[in-house]
Amino acid sequence: xxxxxxxxxxxxxxxxxxxxxxxxxxxxxxxxxxxxxxxxxxxxxxxxxxxxxxxxxxxxxxxxxxxxxxxxxxxxxxxxxxxxxxxxxxxxxxxxxxxxxxxxxxxxxxxxxxxxxxxxxxxxxxxxxxxxxxxxxxxxxxxxxxxxxxxxxxxxxxxxxxxxxxxxxxxxxxxxxxxxxxxxxxxxxxxxxxxxxxxxxxxxxxxxxxxxxxxxxxxxxxxxxxxxxxxxxxxxxxxxxxxxxxxxxxxxxxxxxxxxxxxxxxxxxxxxxxxxxxxxxxxxxxxxxxxxxxxxxxxxxxxxxxxxxxxxxxxxxxxxxxxxxxxxxxxxxxxxxxxxxxxxxxxxxxxxxxxxxxxxxxxxxxxxxxxxxxxxxxxxxxxxxxxxxxxxxxxxxxxxxxxxxxxxxxxxxxxxxxxxxxxxxxxxxxxxxxxxxxxxxxxxxxxxxxxxxxxxxxxxxxxxxxxxxxxxxxxxxxxxxxxxxxxxxxxxxxxxxxxxxxxxxxxxxxxxxxxxxxxxxxxxxxxxxxxxxxxxxxxxxxxxxxxxxxxxxxxxxxxxxxxxxxxxxxxxxxxxxxxxxxxxxxxxxxxxxxxxxxxxxxxxxxxxxxxxxxxxxxx
Amino acid sequence: xxxxxxxxxxxxxxxxxxxxxxxxxxxxxxxxxxxxxxxxxxxxxxxxxxxxxxxxxxxxxxxxxxxxxxxxxxxxxxxxxxxxxxxxxxxxxxxxxxxxxxxxxxxxxxxxxxxxxxxxxxxxxxxxxxxxxxxxxxxxxxxxxxxxxxxxxxxxxxxxxxxxxxxxxxxxxxxxxxxxxxxxxxxxxxxxxxxxxxxxxxxxxxxxxxxxxxxxxxxxxxxxxxxxxxxxxxxxxxxxxxxxxxxxxxxxxxxxxxxxxxxxxxxxxxxxxxxxxxxxxxxxxxxxxxxxxxxxxxxxxxxxxxxxxxxxxxxxxxxxxxxxxxxxxxxxxxxxxxxxxxxxxxxxxxxxxxxxxxxxxxxxxxxxxxxxxxx
Numbered sequence: 001x002x003x004x005x006x007x008x009x010x011x012x013x014x015x016x017x018x019x020x021x022x023x024x025x026x027x028x029x030x031x032x033x034x035x036x037x038x039x040x041x042x043x044x045x046x047x048x049x050x051x052x053x054x055x056x057x058x059x060x061x062x063x064x065x066x067x068x069x070x071x072x073x074x075x076x077x078x079x080x081x082x083x084x085x086x087x088x089x090x091x092x093x094x095x096x097x098x099x100x101x102x103x104x105x106x107x108x109x110x111x112x113x114x115x116x117x118x119x120x121x122x123x124x125x126x127x128x129x130x131x132x133x134x135x136x137x138x139x140x141x142x143x144x145x146x147x148x149x150x151x152x153x154x155x156x157x158x159x160x161x162x163x164x165x166x167x168x169x170x171x172x173x174x175x176x177x178x179x180x181x182x183x184x185x186x187x188x189x190x191x192x193x194x195x196x197x198x199x200x201x202x203x204x205x206x207x208x209x210x211x212x213x214x215x216x217x218x219x220x221x222x223x224x225x226x227x228x229x230x231x232x233x234x235x236x237x238x239x240x241x242x243x244x245x246x247x248x249x250x251x252x253x254x255x256x257x258x259x260x261x262x263x264x265x266x267x268x269x270x271x272x273x274x275x276x277x278x279x280x281x282x283x284x285x286x287x288x289x290x291x292x293x294x295x296x297x298x299x300x301x302x303x304x305x306x307x308x309x310x311x312x313x314x315x316x317x318x319x320x321x322x323x324x325x326x327x328x329x330x331x332x333x334x335x336x337x338x339x340x341x342x343x344x345x346x347x348x349x350x351x352x353x354x355x356x357x358x359x360x361x362x363x364x365x366x367x368x369x370x371x372x373x374x375x376x377x378x379x380x381x382x383x384x385x386x387x388x389x390x391x392x393x394x395x396x397x398x399x400x401x402x403x404x405x406x407x408x409x410x411x412x413x414x415x416x417x418x419x420x421x422x423x424x425x426x427x428x429x430x431x432x433x434x435x436x437x438x439x440x441x442x443x444x445x446x447x448x449x450x451x452x453x454x455x456x457x458x459x460x461x462x463x464x465x466x467x468x469x470x471x472x473x474x475x476x477x478x479x480x481x482x483x484x485x486x487x488x489x490x491x492x493x494x495x496x497x498x499x500x501x502x503x504x505x506x507x508x509x510x511x512x513x514x515x516x517x518x519x520x521x522x523x524x525x526x527x528x529x530x531x532x533x534x535x536x537x538x539x540x541x542x543x544x545x546x547x548x549x550x551x552x553x554x555x556x557x558x559x560x561x562x563x564x565x566x567x568x569x570x571x572x573x574x575x576x577x578x579x580x581x582x583x584x585x586x587x588x589x590x591x592x593x594x595x596x597x598x599x600x601x602x603x604x605x606x607x608x609x610x611x612x613x614x615x616x617x618x619x
Numbered sequence: 620x621x622x623x624x625x626x627x628x629x630x631x632x633x634x635x636x637x638x639x640x641x642x643x644x645x646x647x648x649x650x651x652x653x654x655x656x657x658x659x660x661x662x663x664x665x666x667x668x669x670x671x672x673x674x675x676x677x678x679x680x681x682x683x684x685x686x687x688x689x690x691x692x693x694x695x696x697x698x699x700x701x702x703x704x705x706x707x708x709x710x711x712x713x714x715x716x717x718x719x720x721x722x723x724x725x726x727x728x729x730x731x732x733x734x735x736x737x738x739x740x741x742x743x744x745x746x747x748x749x750x751x752x753x754x755x756x757x758x759x760x761x762x763x764x765x766x767x768x769x770x771x772x773x774x775x776x777x778x779x780x781x782x783x784x785x786x787x788x789x790x791x792x793x794x795x796x797x798x799x800x801x802x803x804x805x806x807x808x809x810x811x812x813x814x815x816x817x818x819x820x821x822x823x824x825x826x827x828x829x830x831x832x833x834x835x836x837x838x839x840x841x842x843x844x845x846x847x848x849x850x851x852x853x854x855x856x857x858x859x860x861x862x863x864x865x866x867x868x869x870x871x872x873x874x875x876x877x878x879x880x881x882x883x884x885x886x887x888x889x890x891x892x893x894x895x896x897x898x899x900x901x902x903x904x905x906x907x908x909x910x911x912x913x914x915x916x917x918x919x920x921x922x923x924x925x926x927x928x929x930x931x932x933x934x935x936x937x938x939x940x941x942x943x944x945x946x947x948x949x950x951x952x953x954x955x956x957x958x959x960x961x962x963x964x965x966x967x968x969x970x971x972x973x974x975x976x977x978x979x980x981x982x983x984x985x986x987x988x989x990x991x992x993x994x
Contacts, residue, residue: 065856065957138853144829145812145855150765235830241813242831275705281718306815306851307826308807308833311749315742322734326727333726334718336697341714343707354702361694365687368734372683372741374676374748377823378665381815381851447663447819449851452859456937459847460660 010611011558014516022558024108025516029115030094031412036119037086043126044078045479047071049472052436056469058457068453069136070155074126076139077159080259081166082122084393087401088262089118089173092201094412096177098507099195101186101525103518103555106179109562109604110172116566117169124570125162128155135159138451140252141222143233143244148226157226157580160219161573167212167219168569174208177201186506188525192286195505195528196279199286200265203293204258210297211254218247227576242307249300257296259393260360261289263400264331267353270407271335273503274350275342278529281334288327288334295324305376314373321371328364332357347501348422352403355430359395363388366441381451384444390437402429402482409486410500414512415493421485428478435471439464504529517553557611561604568597663847665819669867672838673821679744686737748836752804756837759795760788760806763814763827765854765960766861767922767935770795777881777911789877790909792922793863793935795848797821797840798873805835815852818865824851840867845931856958862936879993880925883912888990894980895987902965902974904984910991920961928992934959945985949976 011018023029051071054062063071093111097104105111128134135155137145146156181202185194221232222244231237233244272279279285301309301317309317335357344350366388370376379385402425410416443464448455455461499508508531510518527533571593579586668674705711752758762769769792776789795818797803807816809827817824822838850861868876887893896913899905905916911925927933930940934956938944944955950966952959968975976984 065859069853069856069858136856142813142853145853150812150855235828238830240831241828276707276713277715278717280716281723284718284723306824307828308831311745314748315745318741318745319738322738325734326730329730330723330727332694333722333729336694336701337716337718337722339698339701339705341716342705343711343713344702344705345707354698358695358698362691365691368737369680369683369687372679372737372744374741374744374823375680375683377825378676378680378819380824381853382665445665446661447665447847447849449817449849451853454859459663 010560012611019558021563022112022560024104024112024556024558024562026093026097026104026108026111027412027514027516029111030090030092032115033086033093033118034090036122037083037090040078040082040086040122044075044083045476047075047078049476051075052469052472054453055455056466057462058455058459060454063453065453066136069138069451070134072451073135073138073155073159077125077135077163079393080139080255081163082118082125084259084397084401085170086118088204088259089114091197091262091266091401091404091408092177093173095408095507096180096198096201097184098411098510098514098518099198099505100181100184100189101506101519101523102180102184103522103553105176106184107176108556109559109607110176112559112562113566114169114173114176116563117165117172117569120566120570121162121165121169124165124573125158128158133158140248141244142248143222143241144235146222146226146244147234154577154580156222157577160223160226161576164216164219164223165570165573167216170208171212174205174212177205178209181205186522186525189506192283193525193528195265196268196282196285196289197262197265200261200268200289203289204261207254207258207261207293207296211251211258214247215251218244218251221247223576227580242304245304245307246300249303250297252303253300254293254296256392257293259397260400261293263356263360263397263404264289266400266404266407267335267356269505270349270353270403271338272529273407273501274345274347274353275338276345277338277342279334280337280340281330282528284330285334288330291327292324292331295320295327299324302371302376305370305373306380318371318373322368325364325368325371332361332364347406348417348419348426349403349407349501351423351426352399352406355426356396356399356403359391359399359430359433363391363393363396366391379444381449382444383440383448383450386450387437387440387444390433390440394437395433399429402426407501408507409489410496411507411512411514413490413493414496415489416496416500417485417489417493421481421488425478425481425485428474428481432471432474432476432478435474436468437471439468439471443468499531504532506530517555520553554610556609559604559607561600561607565597565600565604568593568600572597663819663849667820669842669844669846670821670838670840672836673819673823674841675744676823679740682740683737686733690733750837752837753802756802756804757798758804758806759797760808761795761816761827763807763809763811763816763850763854765811766850766857766956766958768793768795768814768816768848768850768861768863769922772877775877789880790923791880791925793932794930795863795865796873796876797865797867798870799840799843799867801870802837802839804837807833807835812854813852814850814854814861816848817851818846818848820846821865821867826852840865843867843869848936857956860935860937860956860959862932864931864936866931876926876929876993881911884910884925884991887987889986891983892987892990895983895985895990898976898980898984899987902976902980902984907961924988924991926991926993928989940989942985942989945989946978946981949981949984950978 011022013019020028020032050063051068054060054068131154133153133155135158137151137156141156141159144150181198224230225232225234231239233239233241235241268279268285299317299321301313302321305314366384370379370385370388406417406422443461446461448459448461496512498511501508506523506525509523523530572590575586575590575593578589666677668677758773760771760773762771769790771788771790773788774786776787779785779787805816807825807827809829811829813829814827815824816827816835821840822835825833825835827833844867846865846867848863848865850858854861887896900915905918907918907921908916909918909923909925910916932938933940933945933948934952938955948955951964952962953964963974965974965976966978966981
């Protein structure tokens with residue numbers, strides 16, 4: 001029977017709560033990411049709807065300015081760090097090993113650790129709502145508004161520490177997936193044969209590795225300012241508050257590509273399936289992704305054209321920003337090229353993909369407008385900008401991620417989503433999205449600034465805002481359709497079979513949902529679209545392999561230590577918060593959980609892959 | 620023409636035909652756009668320029684909109700055509716193409732061409748924005764406060780008592796007076812957090828950053844009128860209520876205003892206003908507010924209130940300057956501007972607090988403040 005490891009019995013049961021808390025299976029971790037992200041999406045959506053209600057007419061008093069400021073701060077922070085990023089993570093956790101023919105990621109326990117850090121960071125930041133002091137300085141947190149003098153409540157502290165914890169999660173995941181994609185590809189799966197989604201995952205992993213340390217440093221300096229009274233961002237002591245803006249956007253702009261590239265990868269893999277032809281210009285699409293990521297580090301100051309950087313800096317960053325339009329254009333043209341000459345099947349994943357391409361292109365066009373510095377001085381910090389980034393992040397990223405959900409849901413659950421409700425979901429979302437966000441261009445041109453909780457009737461923005469608020473409810477309706485579709489499918493959806501879309505990539509060669517060991521026999525790959533090869537050798541190998549039920553496959557046992565370690569680290573951050581209120585208590589918490597984290601690290605390091613004498617866990 | 624028709628020519632003719640159509644349609648749409656977005660119903664619009672600089676920004680803006688619209692129409696045209704033409708139907712077989720190098724090169728260069736068309740004038744404009752102000756430009760220094768604008772005219776105020784012969788800046792608040800036809804050079808500062816100074820019809824925004832003085836690109840107002848301005852960088856609780864007006868007037872009116880502002884005011888016209896003046900000192904208002912020429916009223920924490928009766932608005936551009944609004948402001952400013960700092964709600968203070976004001980007292984103070992007017 002199972003051996004004892006200290007106090008806790010190592011869980012080997014394949015079902016039950018403990019199996020989820022201790023799982024190191026990339027597919028389960030992917031689902032955990034997905035469910036958490038959708039939950040946070042629900043919360044951020046409620047925040048958005050309250051804001052839209054408040055803005056539906058002039059001089060509304062539904063919420064106070066304090067609450068409104070908390071709402072837009074948390075909506076932005078949540079959507080970026082706790083919805084779109086983890087939704088991307090859900091897909092790359094679930095899919096990358098399946099796409100590259102591996103049985104798991106390179107470091108399965110580190111993968112579990114990433115998820116728990118993400119979840120605990122999310123909980124830590126949202127705990128601020130319990131003390132009625134959610135952060136209220138905007139997701140960009142410009143100094144010196146974040147200083148103790150101008151933000152005396154704990155909101156900024158929760159935000160800083162929450163992001164630090166989330167940052168650890170992202171860094172761990174990024175290293176994990178770089179190693180996985182470089183080392184664990186099946187024989188014959190050269191880099192240039194990988195699905196584009198795998199490429200984009202590799203690229204954003206590098207983006208994370210290079211971008212996150214910058215925000216970590218910026219946040220650490222802010223922590224010092226707030227906890228021990230240093231003056232990194234204190235203008236009164238001679239600092240230049242623009243330091244924060246530079247650090248924030250050196251991270252923040254690559255972050256934008258971290259948010260959009262997974263969706264580009266998803267769409268690049270969906271289009272071939274529903275056009276029945278290979279991706280047009282695969283190398284161009286891949287290298288355009290690399291180019292976008294690389295150039296993304298050289299354009300951060302286009303967020304700062306109104307900060308008085310001077311003509312030289314403005315000119316250079318304007319030029320660099322316009323250059324990004326070139327690789328972006330290459331991607332869009334190649335997607336059009338993929339549609340061209342195809343036999344296009346208008347299934348829901350394809351509809352969302354087309355929604356992505358068209359809405360993202362609109363967002364790209366307004367993005368080029370912001371690159372024109374004089375024009376940007378009229379657009380910066382108005383609703384025109386809000387329109388722009390919702391076109392790239394909602395019309396872009398979220399439409400792409402929705403396409404991914406509709407496409408891979410059958411693989412993940414073994415059941416099909418309804419096409420009828422799916423199409424309803426798509427059209428409601430497309431119409432609601434454009435009703436809500438297109439008029440923002442107009443109201444921005446009419447001079448409506450961002451981040452205002454109310455406006456006067458004299459501004460003439462009333463009717464347009466009412467229209468946008470109605471649009472927001474159409475979006476809500478589209479998500480109700482989505483929820484109905486998911487619940488209905490889980491209860492009584494049609495069985496999916498291995499490959500319901502007749503797709504070409506490796507994940508469709510195994511059963512839906514896949515067995516916990518993924519592949520009985522690691523396949524050998526000879527092309528970009530292995531399942532479209534004439535002999536279907538890859539599928540055949542799997543079918544043949546199913547016979548022995550995977551008994552020959554050796555998989556590691558679940559582990560407690562990832563969740564324990566992440567709880568320990570998160571509580572170090574929690575201790576810092578408590579320390580501000582009660583130093584001795586805070587110190588006690590920090591030392592207790594510091595020791596726990598150390599202990600967990602030690603146990604993790606010496607934990608065997610499988611407990612001796614334990615039975616193999618099976619699904 | 621003697622040349623026999625060829626497919627090449629036909630394509631060309633089609634193109635010119637389409638371009639020919641596109642021109643008037645575009646111009647029509649743009650005119651419609653400009654009409655809809657003009658200042659009649661939307662005083663804060665960015666699309667009704669009333670200064671040379673705002674005008675040149677809009678020219679560039681329209682160019683970018685035209686280019687973006689052309690790309691958009693082309694993109695949706697191709698997308699729509701492809702979706703219809705290549706939809707799956709019985710017997711349709713997808714062509715198994717993997718790519719086309721020639722096409723890749725073409726659509727790499729295509730955006731380059733578009734970018735040159737909009738990028739070149741944009742970069743030229745950026746280079747031009749660095750021009751130093753004219754010798755005789757009017758210099759204005761605007762200081763951001765949570766949540767109002769302090770407007771200083773250097774060298775135009777009263778004589779500096781500590782420095783005879785030198786003149787202090789002339790100071791007012793939340794209303795920027797500008798002479799029409801004169802070049803304006805604005806420098807920007809902040810005493811607390813980052814704000815942003817923006818008068819959409821006159822000039823694009825530039826941030827006001829503590830410890831980091833900034834300047835606006837120079838501009839020359841071209842039309843007399845009152846224009847809306849608003850803080851455009853999130854600056855805390857009452858950010859939404861940090862607005863101001865730009866008053867563009869003739870040079871004569873401007874000079875008259877600048878002189879009147881620092882001329883000791885005549886005694887209050889009514890008994891009520893005289894009582895208000897006494898209360899203004901007694902209730903501590905003067906500790907934070909300056910009124911030029913009034914002994915004892917030299918506070919610097921709040922806006923300078925000289926000639927308040929002439930201002931269009933109160934509370935940093937948020938409500939009309941009426942007796943009712945001003946009385947409510949004094950009585951309970953949090954009702955009008957939630958989160959406003961420093962100033963007590965005098966009417967809500969407990970009666971035993973020496974600063975408490977009764978309705979009658981508030982009426983008097985309002986009469987005094989609104990009585991200070993040039994017109």
